[in-house]
Amino acid sequence: MDNAIGITNLTKDFGAIRALDSLNLSVESGEIFGLIGPNGAGKTTALRIISALLLPTSGSVEVFGLDVVKKPAEVRKIISYLPEEAGAYRNLSGWEYLHFMAKFKTDSKDEIQRIVNDAAEISGLGERLKDKAKTYSKGMKRRLLVARALMTKPKLAILDEPGSGLDVLHAYHVREIIKKYVKDYGVTVLLSSHNMLEVEHLCGRVALLNKGKTVAEGKPRELKEKFASANLEEVFAKVVGLA
């Protein structure tokens, strides 16, 4: 398999605070990779650097062979990023929002319509797509944004807490959609989550981050065996010395 993401000795400082400390990570093409860790572990910072939003203090990040510092515009063409606390434009309807986003992918009206139709299906919002985004509940907004992130079938989808704010049924629906897009369209997914159950069900491999460093990495089943734990939560607690 190709290397979708290659992170080497990635360090990021915000003033005196070190958010990432010589992070090394490799994500293969076509897999669903999960970053897990507590608040302040550096998950979002890592995702933002991979998305060419932030610059590394040192180290390198490559997305499908493209350096995110040297070729950010090229990277943006092949990725789709869903921030944890993303919102939609209040005064645009769901349809208008999806059209607005689809137009950055292609100029073809047919292609735009196809992309938006796909997004409508992913979101499951139906007729509510005609309403302005400011009338949506938190869960509805999240479904719209997940749909936006996947509708263009990017080579790499970077999803920060994709299930955030979703109820059990919709979280399940979104997980199934993510699996479908990986299987059917070869999309590579890098996601972060606090929800260990979500990660266990969804990810082929995971990395446990703590204080800006990878403390464990591997398949969920292998990690559970290695640390003699019932679930990833327990693995994490043992790795950071809380259990």
Add this chain to the structure above:
Amino acid sequence: MLKGFGNILVKELKELIRDPKILLGMIIVPLIMFPVLGAVMNFSMQSAQEQAQKATILVMNNDRGSYSQVFIATLNSSMRVFISNYTDPQDVVNQDELSKYNTTQLIEIPPDFSANMTQHMSGNENITALVKIYSVFSSAGVFEGIGSSMIDVFIGGFNRQLAPNIVYEEKSSIIKGQIKEGVDPGQLSALMISQAIAMPITIMILLTYSMQIAATSVAMEKEEKTLETLLTLPVDRFSILMGKLSGSIVVAGVAAIAYMIGFNYYMGSFTSTFQAGTSLDLVSLGLVPSLFGYLFLGISLFVALLSALAMAVILSAFAEDVRSAQSLVSYIYPFLFIPSFILMYVDINALPLAVKVALYAIPYSHPIIASRAVTMGDYWTAVWGIVYVSIFTLVIMYVASRLFATEKVLTAKLKFRGLRKRGKKAVQDLE
């Protein structure tokens, strides 16, 4: 080069136009506010006229009779009076006598004044006495017409003391050193009020609202958490910046039209005080900007608007939400308001050098200065202003584009003294 620009522009317009805050604040309020402001100003103007006392006036007395002495003595009781030795008003103007006595008003008492007064007092009421009033017009501000209005009030009072309608006045204006016979300075001032106050107010409001819109547009992206997504899309950052600036300019333009409609009502209520039935042709008096003048004025306004918008975008990049963006932008307001108010009432050339330099240094003064300058035929002032503001704008635009091209648009925050804890919290939020 600007791929995605149109898409962003359309989105910006939809977002801005559909915002009820903008509709209410920029379209509805001005339509109500200006007629009310007009009524208030009208009242204030009348009060100012009535209360203005002890103003300075130059009198050219060509009459040797006793009634002219009575007239001057009465005049002296309410104003500071200086007597000119000249006999021709044009000589007074040519010799700069008015500046010498620091006045803009000249009263000529013709040779037959006392004779006509005597005849009138003897019962021949068809014969009346004339005084000629000459007022300097320099397009200097709102209350330029007050001086001649005070003389109206004085003559009305004088007539009430002696006999109704015994003295009548004939008004002329002194424009660019030339006496324009029969041009009523009060009426002229009323017509020119659009130059004196409409421009500063309109420019001030246009710039203020444009800055608010631009700042809101960027801060709303931050507040609604849409900026991060936008910055990861395959679109040039400069297109995002230009889309935001252009959207703000279009909405501000619509707002300016709404303001001008409201202003029209305001003007109607203001000028009605001065209507005397005669019509004035500002074009023949040389008091209307030429085509070039309007062109320079338009360019001056555009570059000032662009610099204000770019400045607002930069400031709002340091804010976390709409409210803090608007607070940050409000720091610029004194630089908009102070020049506007000063130039509304005073001619820039009459100011001390330090104040003059300070006003020239503020880019937002230049459209107002240009509007005055082009009216009086001074194009170079407008051109130099455009050059200065353009350079200023280019620097600001460069800074704004650099800010958008880097992570600073997401991470930048103004740190104030004593708020270091808040700064640290912001960093933690980023993690």
